[in-house]
Amino acid sequence: MNNWIIIIDERRAGGMLDAARRLGGQVLAAVVGPRALAEDMAKLGFDRVLCFETAEGVPAEAYAAQVADAAKAAEPRLVLASDAPISRTLLGAAAVKLNAALIGTVRALAVNGERIVVSRSAAEGKVLEDVEVQGPLAVIFDGEDIEVSSAQPAPVELIPVGEPGAMLRLVETSESGAESAGMLTAARVVGVGMGLRFREDLKLIEELADAMHAEIACTLPVCDDMRWFPAHRVVGSSHNQIAPDLYIAVGISGQPQHTSGIRDAKVVVAVNNDPEAGIFKKCDYGILGDLYKVVPALVSAFKNIG
Ligand SMILES: Cc1cc2nc3c(=O)[nH]c(=O)nc-3n(C[C@H](O)[C@H](O)[C@H](O)COP(=O)(O)OP(=O)(O)OC[C@H]3O[C@@H](n4cnc5c(N)ncnc54)[C@H](O)[C@@H]3O)c2cc1C
Structure with a gap:
């Protein structure tokens, strides 16, 4: 009985390993990327680490057939991947x-006799x-990431991958003009909602x-109805997921x-003038008040701490 986790970066690797461990059996990482990533994964506590080492200029998707063939030969009961687009491919x-x-938005896994029980959000x-x-199951994992490590790293097994670049090759990388990358990885994000009255x-x-x-993010109506921000600033189920240390x-x-x-934000602070606002049930700290008074006070406070 073995379980596979397809890895293209660190995203949710610890969470996926922990989730797969709950099913029993071996847990193997199939790393599609540079050798250094496979070595990092080996330190997390996988039983085996296979490395489909990517060649310079060849996207990870070019290895899809090799990964699928290797999985077919090993016949794992479960294959997991993060919700990153390349992982899903x-x-x-x-x-x-x-x-x-194949099932997505999965938060946790368990077993019930011969069956795997998948807990997914809907x-x-x-x-x-x-x-x-x-039967065999492929899962897009959307659960919490957790920190895991092992004192005894698994050996990295290099898998011969032939010449996948013949089919797919990166020819150019250029700026897209989108500014969302900053918001997606920022440690601190301010989210703007419809409580703001005017564009000014x-x-x-x-x-x-x-x-x-x-960085600044917004809700959907601030983008769609007010047109104050482009779509790549929207946070939520139909747009971006973010995981800052602090979200206001x-x-x-x-x-x-x-x-x-x-x-996945670590600390959520809400500023709202309605004591019944749902956000107060979902935040770590709530400030009940008019944003036009609270925000200037927060600006002074943050300026004081530098
Ligand atoms: C299929 C679908 C997908 C969706 N996807 C997304 C998504 O990805 N992201 C997203 O954000 N939304 C999404 N939505 C929309 C979502 O349901 C909500 O309508 C939206 O998030 C509400 O935005 P809001 O909180 O800015 O506005 P509102 O719900 O109008 O809230 C405004 C808040 O501001 C407060 N307020 C007003 N004046 C002040 C003041 N002076 N001081 C302090 N507080 C004040 C009010 O009390 C209120 O709580 C989706 C909807 C659907 C149907």
Whole structure:
């Protein structure tokens, strides 16, 4: 009985290893990327680490057939991958070869006799569903990441991959013009909601973001209805997921479609003038008050601490 985890970067690797461990059997990392990434994964506590070492200028997707063939030969009961687009592509290829059930937004795994029980979020994150699966299973993992490590790193096994670049080769990388990368990886993010009355009031939010060295994100209506920000600034179920250390939600009601995008934020602070606002049930610290008074006070406080 073995379980495979397809890895293209560190994203959710510890969480996936922990989830797969709950099923029993060996857990193997199939790393598609540089050798250094495979060596990092070896330190997390996988039983085996296979490395499909990517060649310079060849995207990870070029190795989909090799990964799928290797999975087919090993016949794992479970193949996991993170929700990153490239991981999902590789997982899909393996799932087809394995004739496996394919299921997404999975938060946790368990066993019930011969069956795997998959706990996945549904209805925009409002509910969790448990689904029992018989037979091989491919899972897009969307659960929490956790830190894991092992005192005894597994040896890295290099898998011969031939010449995958003949089919797929990166020919050019250029700036896309989108600014979202900063927001996606920022340690601090200020989220703007419909509590803001006028476009000019964005000055307030910019001052706060400057004072706390943060990026700015927004809710869907601030983008779609008000047109104050482009779509790549929207956080939530239909757009971006972010995981900053600190998220300050300003004038945001806390609908699940938005808060599902900040599920992995470490600390959430909400500023809202409605004591009944749902965001107050989903934040670590709530400031009940008019944002036009609270935000300038926060700007001064952040300026004082530098
Ligand atoms: C299929 C689908 C997908 C969706 N996907 C997303 C998504 O990815 N991301 C997303 O964000 N939304 C998404 N939505 C929309 C979502 O359901 C909510 O409508 C949206 O998140 C609400 O945005 P908001 O909190 O800015 O506005 P509102 O719900 O209008 O909240 C504004 C808040 O500001 C507060 N406020 C008002 N004045 C002040 C003041 N002076 N001081 C302090 N607080 C004040 C109010 O009390 C209120 O709580 C989706 C909806 C659907 C149907």
